[in-house]
Amino acid sequence: MLQSTVGAQSRAQLVLVNEGDSASAASAFLSSVGVHQPSLLDSDLAVGRAYGAIGLPITVFVRSDGSIDARQIGQLDERVLVAELSKLGGQ
Template sequence: MRVIRLLAILLLLAGCGEEGGKAPHVGDAPPPFKLTAMDGAAVDYPAQLSGKVVVLRFWATWCPFCKDEMKMIQAVWSQSRDKGFEVLAINAGQDKGDIDAFIAKLGVTYPVLLDPGSKVTRQYGVTGLPMTLFVGRDGRIKGRILGETDEATFRRKLEELL
């Protein structure tokens, strides 16, 4: 069953068509989106986070690298959010029910966004998980990590922007 879910999500991510996009590059302004957070709040990016350093994090519960990184990001976010830093953890197309227990077990309190049908994930050209974008206060992408990262690298990229 887990393999079938993985294949279904990979097919969604690989989907070509009008909604598919190319991954934004360093220096680009990331595409805007409106998604719903796990707590039901509407998130309008970038309008609601203008002037903040934002980490856009694409992930899924089945991703073997996402679990530890999400815990690490929680620690960094807890220490740095009062400096004008926000994390938006965009789940790649899974159901809310599949995400709830995962998030609760990890103790994640930063915004986790639902991306039904992986529309935003495809718009951002995500080809593998996790994918992390660092967006500066000017609204431009300053860094991108595809795959797993360690805490030192994550902190260094963040500190450069704060």
């Protein structure tokens, strides 16, 4: 869902961040669920701290200026994803 919905938004970018797993374990998991995109390895949890990740999974919507627009903690549904991307598209 993330790849197809974000892919439809020409200005949006999807960045996957892996916390707590090895790069190979994260890659294997993503492949097993049909996601074929690289992920960044956040081995020291710096990215998570910077974006206020207090639980996993978390989706952070970042404005083009780098500031945080919204956070979705827990499973993300398509309705929320589309609404947040639309909001960001109008900035």
